Amino acid sequence: MAFSCESIDLPLIDFALLSLKSVRDGDQQQQVESQRELEKLREACQEPGFFRVINHGFDSTLMQTVDSLARDMFTLPADIKERAVSPIFYSGYAPPKTGPQGKDSMPESMFFPDEHSADDIASKLWPQGNQIFCDKMHEYSSKIMDLSHGILKHVLRSLGLDVNQHYPSPSFENTQGWMRMNFYHNKNASVEQEQFFSKAHTDNSCITILYQDDIGGLQVRTKKGEWINSEPLPGSFVVIIGDCFQMWSNGRYRSAEHRVVYGGSKKNRLSIVFLLDFMDKMEICSPPELIDEKHPQMYRAVTFEDLKAYYKKAGPSMGGPPPYFLLETDSHKGNSVEIP
Ligand SMILES: O=C(O)CCC(=O)C(=O)O
Numbered sequence: 001m002a003f004s005c006e007s008i009d010l011p012l013i014d015f016a017l018l019s020l021k022s023v024r025d026g027d028q029q030q031q032v033e034s035q036r037e038l039e040k041l042r043e044a045c046q047e048p049g050f051f052r053v054i055n056h057g058f059d060s061t062l063m064q065t066v067d068s069l070a071r072d073m074f075t076l077p078a079d080i081k082e083r084a085v086s087p088i089f090y091s092g093y094a095p096p097k098t099g100p101q102g103k104d105s106m107p108e109s110m111f112f113p114d115e116h117s118a119d120d121i122a123s124k125l126w127p128q129g130n131q132i133f134c135d136k137m138h139e140y141s142s143k144i145m146d147l148s149h150g151i152l153k154h155v156l157r158s159l160g161l162d163v164n165q166h167y168p169s170p171s172f173e174n175t176q177g178w179m180r181m182n183f184y185h186n187k188n189a190s191v192e193q194e195q196f197f198s199k200a201h202t203d204n205s206c207i208t209i210l211y212q213d214d215i216g217g218l219q220v221r222t223k224k225g226e227w228i229n230s231e232p233l234p235g236s237f238v239v240i241i242g243d244c245f246q247m248w249s250n251g252r253y254r255s256a257e258h259r260v261v262y263g264g265s266k267k268n269r270l271s272i273v274f275l276l277d278f279m280d281k282m283e284i285c286s287p288p289e290l291i292d293e294k295h296p297q298m299y300r301a302v303t304f305e306d307l308k309a310y311y312k313k314a315g316p317s318m319g320g321p322p323p324y325f326l327l328e329t330d331s332h333k334g335n336s337v338e339i340p
């Protein structure tokens with residue numbers, strides 16, 4: 001059977017309302033709507049730490065083209081796809097059961113760690129060349145990078161921060177982004193059994209922008225521990241607050257645990273995940289505006305590299321930033337655990 005769970009609609013954020021530039025004095029109505037949307041965004045980032053964004057201006061034809069190119073790629077014969085397997089972790093092709101969750105990684109995935117990856121992958125899959133694939137992947141990753149910064153700016157505004165103070169700043173001026181395409185084979189999925197396609201985890205990104213097709217199965221866990229369906233909505237993106245942003249925001253915003261379950265359809269499911277990360281050497285340090293008596297500093301200042309080294313030893317992130325990185329203050333005492 002398909003998973004039964006609460007079917008509360010996930011917050012839906014209208015990017016166009018947030019971005020109203022010409023909020024002139026006379027336009028009180030617009031001002032009120034824009035402010036209301038910002039409030040909605042703040043609530044969504046606090047709980048569940050997950051929302052869907054519409055009217056974001058991303059080229060819908062490009063979305064459909066990349067969806068269809070990705071499907072063509074995943075339907076290549078296994079021996080061809082395996083040419084793109086890389087000895088470098090989080091890079092190139094990962095057949096089912098070999099991804100970050102080891103034997104629990106159910107989808108097959110293609111990892112694009114940087115802007116050159118599409119050329120490298122294409123040269124292995126299509127020695128005769130595939131210019132359309134390369135061009136469209138470059139275009140998608142550059143546009144999704146721009147969109148992720150656009151969203152992040154509103155997320156900063158929703159925290160009451162002055163965006164001009166943080167853009168540019170060492171944290172947000174230079175960021176890195178990478179992409180993972182996941183292809184879930186539903187054909188042999190059991191309708192009798194509840195089946196997990198991707199185990200519950202949090203992303204260690206700053207924020208994640210996720211495209212999902214119309215099959216469904218993505219779920220997010222609320223603070224109370226209930227699982228909510230992230231219903232597909234054509235043309236929307238799902239935005240997920242990651243561990244790094246939970247740390248940077250001094251715990252104000254929540255890195256949301258999510259998973260993928262069998263949604264009941266026999267059609268294969270595609271998702272394209274873009275993770276916006278701080279640079280490796282960047283210290284994840286909450287800004288002073290977010291630290292006060294009511295919100296004492298929660299985390300030690302660590303670099304993104306430190307965080308990744310921790311996950312490499314301890315395994316993928318399961319429930320937000322590891323307690324290991326919490327500061328030993330009175331309110332957080334006893335939470336530290338050693339690196340295994
Ligand atoms: O396939 C999905 O919808 C989610 C994938 C995911 O959570 C991930 O790749 O980190």
Ligand SMILES: [Fe+2]
Nearest residue numbers: 201202203258
């Ligand atoms: Fe994820």
